[in-house]
Amino acid sequence: MSARLTLSLDAMGGDRAPEMVLKGIQIARKRHPQAHFLLFGDEAALGPSLKRERDLAAVCEVRHTDGVVGNDEKPSQALRRGRDSSLWQAIQAVKSGEAAGVVSAGNTGAFMAMAKLALRTLPGIDRPAIAALMPTLRGDCVMLDLGANAECDADNLVQFAIMGEVFGRTVLGLSNPTIGLLNIGTEDQKGTDTLRQASALLRDSTLPIRFQGFVEGDDIGKGTVDIVVTDGFTGNVALKAIEGTSKLYTSFIRGAFESSILSRIGYFLARPSLNKVRVRTDPRRYNGAMFLGLNGIAVKSHGGTDALGFANAVGVAVDLVTHGFNDTIKGEFMKVQRASGLDLKGLERAANG
Amino acid sequence: MSARLTLSLDAMGGDRAPEMVLKGIQIARKRHPQAHFLLFGDEAALGPSLKRERDLAAVCEVRHTDGVVGNDEKPSQALRRGRDSSLWQAIQAVKSGEAAGVVSAGNTGAFMAMAKLALRTLPGIDRPAIAALMPTLRGDCVMLDLGANAECDADNLVQFAIMGEVFGRTVLGLSNPTIGLLNIGTEDQKGTDTLRQASALLRDSTLPIRFQGFVEGDDIGKGTVDIVVTDGFTGNVALKAIEGTSKLYTSFIRGAFESSILSRIGYFLARPSLNKVRVRTDPRRYNGAMFLGLNGIAVKSHGGTDALGFANAVGVAVDLVTHGFNDTIKGEFMKVQRASGLDLKGLERAANG
Incomplete structure (x- = not known):
C-alpha cells in the first residue's frame, strides 16, 4: 500500500x-x-x-x-x-x-x-496558470492558461509551455509531449507581437521541449499537439466556446432522437454505443x-x-x-536557467537583440 | 421579377x-x-x-x-x-x-x-470586419470580427457592434437585435481595458443599439445575444474551436453508430431525424x-x-x-454622429473624461 x-x-x-x-x-x-x-x-x-x-x-x-x-x-x-x-x-x-x-x-x-x-509561485515562474484536460480525436490534450491571466507577455507563455510539458511528461506519462502556441494561423508572421516573440523563445534549442509552432482553434479538437499554450483570455473564451458547442450538439442530437417513434427505437438500439460517447465527453470526466x-x-x-x-x-x-509535478517543475526551471546561462527575461532580450 | x-x-x-x-x-x-x-x-x-x-x-x-x-x-x-x-x-x-x-x-x-x-472603408468605419452566422440553441447568431484585425481598440469594437446591429436588422430581419461583447466573465470589471472601455461606449444611450453587456464563450452556442462582438484574434480562435468541436462530435457519433450491428440498425431508424441535425449544423450552410x-x-x-x-x-x-446593407450602415453612422455631436473618437474621450 x-x-x-x-x-x-x-x-x-x-x-x-x-x-x-x-x-x-x-x-x-x-x-x-x-x-x-x-x-x-x-x-x-x-x-x-x-x-x-x-x-x-x-x-x-x-x-x-x-x-x-x-x-x-x-x-x-x-x-x-x-x-x-x-x-x-x-x-x-x-x-x-x-x-x-x-x-x-x-x-x-x-x-x-x-x-x-x-x-506563492514556484522559482522561475512569474504567474500561475489554470490548466485542464480536453477531449480530442486523439485522446486528451492539456490547455493552459484558461483564465488566470487575461493578459500575458512572451515570458509568461514560455513558462506555461514548460509547465505544460512537465505535466504531459509526469502526470500523463507522455515520453515527449508536443507543444503548440494558439494563434490565428500557422505561418510565422501571424498573430500578435507577443505570440511571435514567444514562438521565437520556444524555438530556442536550450529549452527542453518539443515545440511544434503555432496551432489554430480547430487543432484543439483535432489533438494536433498534446499541450496547447495560450493567454488566459483566449484560453477561457476557447474553453467556453467548446463547452457551448458540446451542449449545442448534445441538445440537437437529443432533440433528434425524441422527434419520432422510429428515432426513439433507433436510440434504444444504439444506446450502448452512444453511452460510450456520453462517457467520453462527460464534462464531469474533465x-x-x-x-x-x-x-x-x-x-x-x-x-x-x-x-x-x-x-x-x-x-x-x-x-x-x-507524480511529483511540482518537484519536476522546479528541476526543469533550474535546468533551463543553467542551460541558457540566463534567466527567461535574459532569453527574451537575447531573442530581440 | x-x-x-x-x-x-x-x-x-x-x-x-x-x-x-x-x-x-x-x-x-x-x-x-x-x-x-x-x-x-x-x-x-x-x-x-x-x-x-x-x-x-x-x-x-x-x-x-x-x-x-x-x-x-x-x-x-x-x-x-x-x-x-x-x-x-x-x-x-x-x-x-x-x-x-x-x-x-x-x-x-x-x-x-x-x-x-x-x-476603402465606409464613412465612419476605421477597419472592416469579417462576420459570419453561427448555429445556436435559439436560431443563428452573427459573430464579428473573425480575423481581419488581430488587435482592436474600443472604437473598432463599437463600430463592429453597429455594423452587426445593422446586419441583424436588415439582413436577418430582427426588429431589435441584441448585442454582446465577448469577454471572460459578465461582471463589469472583467477582461481587458479595451473591453471595459468598449463596454462603456456601447452603454452610451446615444447609440441606436440594444447592448446586453459582456457575454462568455458558451453564450455563442446558447444564443444569448443575436450579435457577438469581439476582436479578430479572439473571434478567429473561438470560430475555429467551435468548428473543431463540431468535427469531434460528428466523428464520435459516427464512430458510435458504426461500432455494432444494433447501432447501425439504430442509425437507420433514426436517420431521418439525425439528417435534420446534419443539415442544421452543415458547415456549408454557414x-x-x-x-x-x-x-x-x-x-x-x-x-x-x-x-x-x-x-x-x-x-x-x-x-x-x-437588403441594402451598406446604405443602411452609412445612414446609421451619420445618425450616431449627429446624435452625439461627436465622432466616435470624441465619444471615447467623453467616456473617459
Whole structure:
C-alpha cells in the first residue's frame, strides 16, 4: 500500500456543498485508498453525515471554519474579509505542509488570489496558470492558461509551455509531449507581437521541449499537439466556446432522437454505443482545473458539478501529488536557467537583440 | 421579377476551382433568378463548360484573367504582384460599379487586403470586419470580427457592434437585435481595458443599439445575444474551436453508430431525424463570411467548400445587396454622429473624461 496522502478540501465551496463534497469523497476514497482528507467547513453541517457514515469518517478530519467565500465576492474582497473562510483555511493547510494539495469547488477568482498569496509561485515562474484536460480525436490534450491571466507577455507563455510539458511528461506519462502556441494561423508572421516573440523563445534549442509552432482553434479538437499554450483570455473564451458547442450538439442530437417513434427505437438500439460517447465527453470526466506554478497543488472543481465530478477533481490533485509535478517543475526551471546561462527575461532580450 | 443583380466571382479561387464555382452557379442561379455573374478567370478553363451548359452561359459573362493568387501568398505579395489576378479583377468590377458584390473562395488575407485597398472603408468605419452566422440553441447568431484585425481598440469594437446591429436588422430581419461583447466573465470589471472601455461606449444611450453587456464563450452556442462582438484574434480562435468541436462530435457519433450491428440498425431508424441535425449544423450552410464595412459587398467562401457551399456564399452576397446593407450602415453612422455631436473618437474621450 502506498504512503498516506493528505488533501485539504473546501467543504463549503460549490452549488451543492457540503453534501456534494461528502458524496464526492465517498467515491474518491475507493479510488484512492491512500488518500486522507482535511475537511474545512461548518462542523454543524458536516458532523451528522460523518457520524452516520463511518467509512467516510475514517478518512476525514473536520476542521471547523465559520466563514464562506460567496460566489459573487470579488477576489480583493475575499482576500480582505475571508481569512476565517473554509477556502482560505484549506489553502493554509497546504502552506503549513499538513496537506499536499487543496481542492475547492468555490469562487475561482478568490481561490486563485488566495492560493497565489498564500502559496506563492514556484522559482522561475512569474504567474500561475489554470490548466485542464480536453477531449480530442486523439485522446486528451492539456490547455493552459484558461483564465488566470487575461493578459500575458512572451515570458509568461514560455513558462506555461514548460509547465505544460512537465505535466504531459509526469502526470500523463507522455515520453515527449508536443507543444503548440494558439494563434490565428500557422505561418510565422501571424498573430500578435507577443505570440511571435514567444514562438521565437520556444524555438530556442536550450529549452527542453518539443515545440511544434503555432496551432489554430480547430487543432484543439483535432489533438494536433498534446499541450496547447495560450493567454488566459483566449484560453477561457476557447474553453467556453467548446463547452457551448458540446451542449449545442448534445441538445440537437437529443432533440433528434425524441422527434419520432422510429428515432426513439433507433436510440434504444444504439444506446450502448452512444453511452460510450456520453462517457467520453462527460464534462464531469474533465472536471478539475489545475492551478499550475504555485508552491503547492491546488485544483478547482466546477461549482455546478456533482459528487462524481468532485471525485474526479480530487483524482486530479492526487495525480499531481503522486507524480511529483511540482518537484519536476522546479528541476526543469533550474535546468533551463543553467542551460541558457540566463534567466527567461535574459532569453527574451537575447531573442530581440 | 426583381431587378437584375450582378455579382463578380473569382472563378479561380478555392481548392476545387473553377469546376466548384461553375457548379455553385448552377445551384445559385435557380435560387436567385435575378442574379447575373461576371466570371473572372482563365477563359480556356471556363469556356468549354459554358459552351456545354447553355443555362449556365445565359447568366454568366467570362472576363479572361491570366493570374491567380496562390493560397500561400502573403497579402503584401498578392497586392504587389496580383493585379492581373482573377481575385483583383473581380474586386475591381465592384469598384467600377459593374458588379454589386464580389465572391471568392481564394486566399482570405489577400482578398481582405485587396478589398480594403480597392473599395476603402465606409464613412465612419476605421477597419472592416469579417462576420459570419453561427448555429445556436435559439436560431443563428452573427459573430464579428473573425480575423481581419488581430488587435482592436474600443472604437473598432463599437463600430463592429453597429455594423452587426445593422446586419441583424436588415439582413436577418430582427426588429431589435441584441448585442454582446465577448469577454471572460459578465461582471463589469472583467477582461481587458479595451473591453471595459468598449463596454462603456456601447452603454452610451446615444447609440441606436440594444447592448446586453459582456457575454462568455458558451453564450455563442446558447444564443444569448443575436450579435457577438469581439476582436479578430479572439473571434478567429473561438470560430475555429467551435468548428473543431463540431468535427469531434460528428466523428464520435459516427464512430458510435458504426461500432455494432444494433447501432447501425439504430442509425437507420433514426436517420431521418439525425439528417435534420446534419443539415442544421452543415458547415456549408454557414459558408460565406462577410467583409463588413467596405464600400462594396465582398463575401469569402471557404476554400475547401463544394458547389453547395459556394452557392450559399453567393446567397449571402445576394442578401447583403438586396437588403441594402451598406446604405443602411452609412445612414446609421451619420445618425450616431449627429446624435452625439461627436465622432466616435470624441465619444471615447467623453467616456473617459
